[in-house]
Amino acid sequence: MKVKVISILEDNYMYLIIEESTQQAVAVDAAVSKRLLEIIQKEGATLKAILTTHHHWDHARGNEELARLFPGLEVYGGDKRVGALTHPVTHNEELKFGSINVRCLLTPGHTMDHVCYFVWEDNSPDAPAAFTGDALFIGGCGKILEGTAEQMYKSLTEVLGTLPMDAKVFCGHEYTARNLKFALQVEPESSIVKDKLAWAKQREEEDLPTVPSTLAEEFLYNPFLRVSEEAVQKFTGKADPVEVFAALCKARNSFRKPKERLNPQAMLAFEWGLFDPLLAKK
Ligand SMILES: [Zn+2]
Known part of the structure; x- marks a missing residue:
């Protein structure tokens, strides 16, 4: 299977998964419908379904338009806040699109409707893929807006963390x-973090994506998957895994870029596409 990485908006990713034998395709987080249509046309692909990780506008905004353009289009997601939703999914539910298999993983924390999608192709040597939305980032994790630190910890460690390492x-x-700069504060001695950060900065300069990594790699430098490491415990001053995780989330929040540092109300407004600069100053 082929995965097209599509950069949209300021720093979002949308994806198109293509079954190469039939050119049938499934989109992940179709936020910008025009851009997706361009890619579908360029690839000569047919859009079968949309997998939405969560309802925020920068992940789901294109759903209604695409559902209008493709009658019968299947739209999967966690709850009815996802635009044009046709199929609310359950945990571990499996979907099939030709030879492409999808396992839906409920991963609350960033939002309560957050779903990650684990995807693999029958009889293919390609490694499987995990579409992790705003749950797991390269070197970091999403901001907890609706769930608790414990829910986010479980989503990352018990759900995503137990997927195949490749x-x-x-x-x-x-x-x-930005995530790796924070990771280096947490583990200043880690040469793995330093190397990955140098690489990420290089990619940024060349305007190239840093996705994908692998789950095995994430366990080496992503502090949110390393709460049992001595250095991470030392940084947070905690020992209990959930407490370490919660302390990391708190520390990461005060390490945000100006846009990321908005107050929670403004942050939600931003995520919903209702951003008001006046509200942000409160
Ligand atoms: Zn979000």
Whole structure:
């Protein structure tokens, strides 16, 4: 299977998964319908379905338009806040599109409707892929807006963390360099973090995506998957895994870029496409 990485908006990723023998395709987070249509046309692909990771506008905004253009288009997601939703999914539910298999993974934390999609192709040597939305990022994790730290910890460790280690990680945002700068604060001695950060900065300069990584790689440098490591415990001053995780989330929040540092109300407004700069100053 082929995965097209499509950069959209300021730092979002949308994806098109293509079954190469039939050119049938499934989109992940179709936020910008025009851009998706261009890619579908260029690839000579047929759109079968949309997999939405969560309802935020920068992941789901294109759903209604695409559903209008493709009558019968299947739209999968976690709850009815996802635009044009036709199929609310359940945890571990499996979907099939030709030879492409999808396992839906409920991963609350960033939002309560957050779903990650684990995808593999029958009889293919290609590694499987995990579309992790705003749950797991390269070198980091999403901001907890609706769930608790414990829910996010479970989503990352018990759900995503138990997928095959060779799974490629395709996440929802290009936050890699910033995430790794934070990871280096947490583990200043780690040469793996330093090397990955240098690489991510290089990619940023060349305007190239840092996706995908692999799950095995994430365990080496992503502090949110390393809460049992001594250095991470030392940084947070905690020992209990959930407490370490919660302390990391808190520390990461105060390490945000100006846009990321908005107050929670403005942050939600931003995510919903109702951003008001006046509200942000409160
Ligand atoms: Zn989001």
